[in-house]
Amino acid sequence: MRTRVTELFGIEYPIFAFSHCRDVVAAVSRAGGMGVLGALHFTPEELELELKWIDEHVGGRPYGVDVVMPAQYEGADLGDAEELVARLQGMIPDRHRQFVENLLAEHGVEPSTEGADKILLGWTDATARPQVEVALRHPIALLANALGPPPADVVEEAHRHGVKVAGLASNARHARKQVAVGVDIIVAQGTEAGGHTGDVSTMVLIPEVVDAVGKDTMVLAAGGIGRGRQMAAGMALGADGVWTGSIWLTVDEADTPEVARGKLLDATSRDTVRSRSWTGKPARLLRTPWTEAWESEESPGTLPMPMQFMLIADALRRMHRSGDGELVTFPVGQIVGSMNQVKPAAQVVYDLIEEYVDAVERLNKLTEA
Amino acid sequence: MRTRVTELFGIEYPIFAFSHCRDVVAAVSRAGGMGVLGALHFTPEELELELKWIDEHVGGRPYGVDVVMPAQYEGADLGDAEELVARLQGMIPDRHRQFVENLLAEHGVEPSTEGADKILLGWTDATARPQVEVALRHPIALLANALGPPPADVVEEAHRHGVKVAGLASNARHARKQVAVGVDIIVAQGTEAGGHTGDVSTMVLIPEVVDAVGKDTMVLAAGGIGRGRQMAAGMALGADGVWTGSIWLTVDEADTPEVARGKLLDATSRDTVRSRSWTGKPARLLRTPWTEAWESEESPGTLPMPMQFMLIADALRRMHRSGDGELVTFPVGQIVGSMNQVKPAAQVVYDLIEEYVDAVERLNKLTEA
Numbered sequence: 027m028r029t030r031v032t033e034l035f036g037i038e039y040p041i042f043a044f045s046h047c048r049d050v051v052a053a054v055s056r057a058g059g060m061g062v063l064g065a066l067h068f069t070p071e072e073l074e075l076e077l078k079w080i081d082e083h084v085g086g087r088p089y090g091v092d093v094v095m096p097a098q099y100e101g102a103d104l105g106d107a108e109e110l111v112a113r114l115q116g117m118i119p120d121r122h123r124q125f126v127e128n129l130l131a132e133h134g135v136e137p138s139t140e141g142a143d144k145i146l147l148g149w150t151d152a153t154a155r156p157q158v159e160v161a162l163r164h165p166i167a168l169l170a171n172a173l174g175p176p177p178a179d180v181v182e183e184a185h186r187h188g189v190k191v192a193g194l195a196s197n198a199r200h201a202r203k204q205v206a207v208g209v210d211i212i213v214a215q216g217t218e219a220g221g222h223t224g225d226v227s228t229m230v231l232i233p234e235v236v237d238a239v240g241k242d243t244m245v246l247a248a249g250g251i252g253r254g255r256q257m258a259a260g261m262a263l264g265a266d267g268v269w270t271g272s273i274w275l276t277v278d279e280a281d282t283p284e285v286a287r288g289k290l291l292d293a294t295s296r297d298t299v300r301s302r303s304w305t306g307k308p309a310r311l312l313r314t315p316w317t318e319a320w321e322s323e324e325s326p327g328t329l330p331m332p333m334q335f336m337l338i339a340d341a342l343r344r345m346h347r348s349g350d351g352e353l354v355t356f357p358v359g360q361i362v363g364s365m366n367q368v369k370p371a372a373q374v375v376y377d378l379i380e381e382y383v384d385a386v387e388r389l390n391k392l393t394e395a
Numbered sequence: 396m397r398t399r400v401t402e403l404f405g406i407e408y409p410i411f412a413f414s415h416c417r418d419v420v421a422a423v424s425r426a427g428g429m430g431v432l433g434a435l436h437f438t439p440e441e442l443e444l445e446l447k448w449i450d451e452h453v454g455g456r457p458y459g460v461d462v463v464m465p466a467q468y469e470g471a472d473l474g475d476a477e478e479l480v481a482r483l484q485g486m487i488p489d490r491h492r493q494f495v496e497n498l499l500a501e502h503g504v505e506p507s508t509e510g511a512d513k514i515l516l517g518w519t520d521a522t523a524r525p526q527v528e529v530a531l532r533h534p535i536a537l538l539a540n541a542l543g544p545p546p547a548d549v550v551e552e553a554h555r556h557g558v559k560v561a562g563l564a565s566n567a568r569h570a571r572k573q574v575a576v577g578v579d580i581i582v583a584q585g586t587e588a589g590g591h592t593g594d595v596s597t598m599v600l601i602p603e604v605v606d607a608v609g610k611d612t613m614v615l616a617a618g619g620i621g622r623g624r625q626m627a628a629g630m631a632l633g634a635d636g637v638w639t640g641s642i643w644l645t646v647d648e649a650d651t652p653e654v655a656r657g658k659l660l661d662a663t664s665r666d667t668v669r670s671r672s673w674t675g676k677p678a679r680l681l682r683t684p685w686t687e688a689w690e691s692e693e694s695p696g697t698l699p700m701p702m703q704f705m706l707i708a709d710a711l712r713r714m715h716r717s718g719d720g721e722l723v724t725f726p727v728g729q730i731v732g733s734m735n736q737v738k739p740a741a742q743v744v745y746d747l748i749e750e751y752v753d754a755v756e757r758l759n760k761l762t763e764a
Contacts, residue, residue: 029761197665217586218596226664227587227596229619229628230729234664250598259598259628261761262754295595295603296566360599385631386762389755392398392630 027379030244031211031267034190035060035088035167039379040267041257042213042246043371044092044170048076048083049279053371055087062090062170070156077164090168090192091161095154095176110150111336118337121326126341129319135349138340150332151177162187170213172222174200181208192246196224196231198238205239212239213269216249220272220359222309223249223300232263252361254381258389261382272359277371283346286356287368289314295363306334309357316345316353396748399613400580400636403559404429404457404536408748409636410626411582411615412740413461413539417445417452418648422740424456431459431539439525446533459537459561460530464523464545479519480705487706490695495710498688504718507709519701520546531556539582541591543569550577561615565593565600567607574608581608582638585618589641589728591678592618592669601632621730623750627758630751641728646740652715655725656737658683664732675703678726685714685722 029040038058045051051061063080065073073091080089127137158180161169169176169184170192184191185208192211195201201212214235216228226234228249236245247260248269260268275282276290289312299313303320306328311317320328328334345353369377398409407427414420420430432449434442442460449458496506527549530538538545538553539561553560554577561580564570570581583604585597595603597618605614616629617638629637644651645659658681668682672689675697680686689697697703714722738746 027762216596216598218599224665226729226732227585227619228598229585229596229625230587230664230732233622233624234732250596253602255602255632256598258631258758261758262627262631263624264754264757295599296593360595363595363599363603383762385633386758388633389627389630389758392396393752393755394397 029261029266031246034244037088039375040246040261041375041378042090042267042269043274043375044269044271045274045280047274047279047281048080049281050274050277050371051089052080052083052085053277053279054274054375055084055089057372057375058087059375060088060090060168062092062168064092065154065157065161066092066094068157070160073157073160074163077161077166081164088167090170091157091164091166092170092172093154093157093161093176094172095158095180096151096173110152114333114336118329118333119326122329122337125319125324125326126338129316129353130341130345130349133315133345133349133353135341135345135353136347138344155180158183162189168192168211170194171209175204175207175209178207194248195235197226198231198234201235201239201245205243209243211244211246211266213246213248214265215269216247217300218310218360219249220298220310220362221357222305222307223359225300225308228260229263232260232265236264249359250361252364252378254378254383255385256361257378257382258385262389272361273365273374274371275356275358276365276368277374278368279371282356283354285346285351285354286312289351289354290356290358290362290365291368293358293362293365295360298358298360298362302328302334304335304338304355304357306331310359312355312358312362314353314355316355398630398635400615403613406457408744409615409630410744410747411459411636411638412643412744413638413640414643414649416643416648416650417449418650419643419646419740420458421449421452421454422646422648423643423744424453424458426741426744427456428744429457429459429537431461431537433461434523434526434530435461435463437526439529442526442529443532446530446535450533457536459539460526460533460535461539461541462523462526462530462545463542464527464540464549465520465542479521483702483705487698487702488695491698491706494688494693494695495707498685498722499710499714499718502684502714502718502722504710504714504722505716507713524549527552531558537561537580539563540578544573544576544578547576563617564604566595567600567603570604570608570614574612578612580613580615580635582615582617583634584638585616586669587679587729588618589667589679589731590726591674591676592728594669594677597629598632601629601634605633618728619730621733623747623752624754625730626747626751627754631758641730642734642743643740644725644727645734645737646743647737648740651725652723654715654720654723655681658720658723659725659727659731659734660737662727662731662734664729667727667729667731671697671703673704673707673724673726675700679728681724681727681731683722683724685724 041059043054046064054061190210193204193209194213244266246269247265252273300308301317410428412423415433423430559579562573562578563582613635615638616634621642669677670686
C-alpha cells in the first residue's frame with residue numbers, strides 16, 4: 027500500500043498502533059506498521075529504559091511516542107509537579123474517598139497497606155515536558171499528543187529533530203487549531219474509541235476533519251477500527267491511514283493485567299460506556315459495577331480532572347490485586363466486541379491488510395458492472 | 396452500480412431514503428434510489444391518499460413504506476387504540492404536565508386553544524396493522540419496520556404480496572432475531588443516526604451485523620451516511636446498500652417546518668443528543684433548550700413509551716406555531732453538520748454517487764502502487 031503517510035515514514039502499511047506496551051510497539055513496527063508508545067504512565071527515567079529497549083528490538087523500523095501535553099501551562103503557577111499533587115490531594119472531599127473505599131470493600135478488595143503512592147500526573151506540562159525531552163533523544167519518527175494542540179515550542183523542537191507531530195482531535199474545530207500550531211498529522215478520533223473521546227462518530231467525523239484541515243494536512247482515522255473492513259471504511263472516508271489502540275490490548279505481547287484481558291475478550295460492542303469515573307473527563311471504558319456505581323444514586327459525582335484520577339489511582343491498583351474482579355474496568359473502544367482471540371501483534375497487522383484488500387476488491391466489483 | 400439490492404429491486408443505486416414526505420419519496424425513486432415513506436403519523440385514510448399520490452408521481456419506479464410495528468401485541472388486552480390512549484392519558488402525572496406547560500410559557504409558546512387533539516399512536520399493533528393493510532394494496536416493493544422484528548404473520552402477508560421486508564436493528568442480536576422471523580433485509584443503524592437509535596456506532600456495527608446474519612441476508616448501512624465517502628465506507632464495511640434519513644429533511648421537496656429546517660441547516664455534528672424526551676426511548680434529536688430542560692435538575696424525568704409522546708404531542712405542535720422558536724427540536728442524526736445547503740432530492744442522490752465513485756477510485760490508487 028502507498029499513501030502519504032507510508033511515503034512520509036517509509037512504512038509498508040498506514041496502520042498506527044497506540045500501546046503502553048513496548049513489546050507491542052516494536053512488534054507492529056517490525057510487521058510494517060508504526061507502533062506508538064503511550065508515555066503517560068512512565069517517569070522520564072522509566073521512559074528512557076522503554077525507548078532504549080524499543081531501539082534494540084525494533085529492527086531499525088520507525089516508531090513513535092505519545093504524550094499527553096496541554097497547550098496551556100495549567101497549574102504552572104502552583105509550583106512543580108510534586109507541590110501541585112500535594113495541593114490537589116488536599117482538595118479531594120472525604121465523601122469521595124469514602125465512596126471509593128465502600129465500593130472496594132463491597133467487592134472484597136483489600137485495604138491499602140503501603141500508603142498512597144506518589145501519583146504521576148503525566149498530563150501536566152511539568153511532567154510531560156521531560157518525557158518529550160527523553161523521547162527526542164531517541165530515533166523516534168513521530169511525537170503524538172493526546173490532549174489538544176501541543177505547545178508551539180514543542181512542535182518546533184520536534185521538527186528541529188526531524189520528528190513529525192500528530193495530534194488527536196475529536197471535532198473539526200480542534201483539528202484546525204492543531205494545524206494552526208504546526209501539527210503535521212491529525213488523528214481524528216470518533217466517539218466509539220477507547221479512552222478520552224468526544225461525541226461525534228468516526229463515520230461523521232473523518233470527512234468533516236479531512237475537509238476542515240485542507241489538503242496539506244494528513245488525517246488518520248481512529249475509533250472503531252479493528253478489522254480490515256473498518257480500515258477500508260476509514261480510508262474511504264478520506265483518511266491517509268488508521269490509528270488503532272484497543273485491539274492491541276489482547277494481543278500475545280500485551281502486558282494487560284490478566285483479569286482485564288479476560289473481560290475484554292468476553293465483552294461485546296455494547297459493553298462500553300463513556301464515563302467520567304476514570305479521569306473526570308469523558309473516557310470510554312468497559313462497563314462494570316465500577317462505572318455503574320459512579321452513575322448510581324449513591325454516587326457523589328466525579329471530580330474534575332486531575333483530581334478524579336488522583337482519587338482512584340490507588341483503588342485501580344488494588345482492584346487488580348484482590349477482590350472479586352467485578353469492579354475491574356479498562357479504557358477500551360466499542361471494537362472490544364470483535365476482540366475475541368489472542369493473536370501475535372504481527373498477525374493482527376496481516377489480518378487487517380488481508381481483509382482490507384478483500385474489502386477494496388469487493389467495492390470494485392460493485393461498480394464494474 | 397450493481398449490488399444485491401439494486402438487482403433485487405431493479406434500482407440504479409443502492410440508496411434508500413426514509414422520509415415522511417411523499418414528494419421526497421417519489422423524487423428519490425425517480426432519481427434511481429428507493430424512497431421509503433414513513434407512515435407513523437398517518438391515519439389509514441391519510442396513508443391511502445399519500446400512497447395514491449406517490450403511485451401517480453413515481454413514474455413506475457419502486458418505493459417502500461415504513462411502519463412502526465411491535466412484534467408483541469402490547470396493550471392488546473387494553474382494548475382498541477382509542478380506549479388504550481384514554482387509559483394511558485390518565486396515567487400521566489400532573490407534575491409532568493405542569494413541567495411541560497411551564498417550559499413552553501418560559502419560551503412564549505401560547506396555551507392550547509383547541510383542547511388536546513386525538514393522538515395517533517402509530518407504533519401500536521392496533522394502529523400499525525391497518526397501515527400495513529393499506530400499504531399492501533399499493534404496488535410497494537418494500538415494507539420496512541422500525542421497531543424490532545415485525546410480527547411473523549405480517550412478514551408472511553408481505554411476502555404473499557411479493558413485497559420484501561426490511562427491519563431496523565441496532566445490534567447483532569436483534570438482527571439475528573429479525574432474520575429468524577423471515578426479514579429479508581437488515582437495516583443496521585449506528586448510534587449516530589437520527590431518531591430512535593442504539594449505542595453502537597455504524598463503523599463497529601455493520602461488520603458485526605453482516606457477520607451475524609450470514610450471507611443470505613442483505614444489510615443496509617444506516618447512521619452517519621450523507622456523503623458519498625460515507626456511502627463508500629458503509630459499502631466497505633460489508634453492506635449491500637445504504638439507508639439514509641436525516642439528509643432528506645433539508646432538501647427542496649421536504650415539508651420540514653421552516654423553523655426546524657433553519658436550525659438543521661445551521662447545526663454542527665456536535666449539536667445532537669440521544670434523549671428520551673421525545674418518546675421515552677433514546678432517540679437522537681437536535682439539542683435545544685427542550686432536550687436540555689429534560690436533563691436539568693428541575694426535570695421530573697421522562698415517562699415510559701408511549702406516555703412521553705402523549706404528554707408532549709400537543710406541545711410539539713404548539714412550539715412550531717408560536718413562541719421564540721428556541722425549544723423547537725427535531726429527530727436528526729450527527730450528519731446534520733453537513734446539511735448546510737438546500738438542494739433538490741435528485742441532486743442529493745447524484746452528489747452521493749459522484750463522491751462515492753471518487754472515493755472508490757482513490758482507494759484503488761492507494762493499493763495500485
